[in-house]
Amino acid sequence: MTERILIVEDEKSIARVLELELKFEGYETAVALTGSEALIHFREQDWDLVLLDLMLPEIHGLDVLKRIRASDAKLPVILLTAKNDVKDKVAGLDLGANDYVTKPFEIEELLARIRANLRVKNPVDDNLHRFEELTLNESTREVVRAGRQIELTPREFDLLLYLMRHPKQVLGREQLLNAVWGYDYYGDTNVIDVYIRYLRKKIDFGEDATYLQTVRGVGYVLKEQPHEAQA
Missing domain, CATH: 3.40.50.2300 (Response regulator)
Structure with a gap:
């Protein structure tokens, strides 16, 4: 901010x-x-x-x-x-x-x-990540957007954490899968799409702007965008 x-x-x-x-x-x-x-x-x-x-x-x-x-x-x-x-x-x-x-x-x-x-x-806290109005605390595993507490599952939290560590960077599905699920995961990469939908419902629903954007054919990016402009 x-x-x-x-x-x-x-x-x-x-x-x-x-x-x-x-x-x-x-x-x-x-x-x-x-x-x-x-x-x-x-x-x-x-x-x-x-x-x-x-x-x-x-x-x-x-x-x-x-x-x-x-x-x-x-x-x-x-x-x-x-x-x-x-x-x-x-x-x-x-x-x-x-x-x-x-x-x-x-x-x-x-x-x-x-x-x-x-x-x-405002001392730097390596465990605290901010993107616009969204805050994620690794230590307490708390996620807050504009004062609203957001409850995430462990996997949702880990996926959001990785995205917040790489804001405004386009991240491919394989990259997200390896970072969050691990290199030994042999399931379908569509699991990323499913969890992004879960995160969107919890983080972007009812807000004026979305933070989780789709880059068609590539993956996802954490970037602020008005609702009507969402890909």
């Missing part, structure tokens, strides 16, 4: 540059020009990280930080501070800010700090 960053900066030119750079890097963004706007955005939407200028109109950045921390202790917050505001930097870190960048800053340094803080917030 795309990570979402709230930019809180009252200088419109800086806010615009940050917005363009972050969108170019693939993040979703929103801009707040005042402390009040920042708190409205924070309360109304979920964010993965906040870039917070301290010298804001209406509500000071440190007060915005206090209110964020009062309801979310883990959301990464990077302060944007003036060069000589040592007291504000210290106060911000004491209030729970994760990091700070001094203006004027190099955009590459800021992007690196954003990536570092997002890694801490």
Whole structure:
């Protein structure tokens, strides 16, 4: 899923540059020009990280930080501070800010700090696989799509796991058969078609988009596609 960053900066030119750079890097963004706007955005939407200028109109950045921390202790917050505001930097870190960048800053340094803080917030879990709104946990053998718990048989789970390990790759029936059923399986390769139908009923039924697509004459691919366009 795309990570979402709230930019809180009252200088419109800086806010615009940050917005363009972050969108170019693939993040979703929103801009707040005042402390009040920042708190409205924070309360109304979920964010993965906040870039917070301290010298804001209406509500000071440190007060915005206090209110964020009062309801979310883990959301990464990077302060944007003036060069000589040592007291504000210290106060911000004491209030729970994760990091700070001094203006004027190099955009590459800021992007690196954003990536570092997002890694801490979302550590890589090799047992957790995600594709769009679909999540599969190898450890707990739980499968969830858009908050909906999906119950799978052991074989269905193993087939979906292999597909999720190779998203957007066209996988042939023989390849799927060997990976999931084993090289010593001597049954009909049509068993793949049967189990794909089982998975579709459980994963794609009633959804706006399907994830399990047929590539005629070849096999299957895990790829998002509107229902009406399904092969």
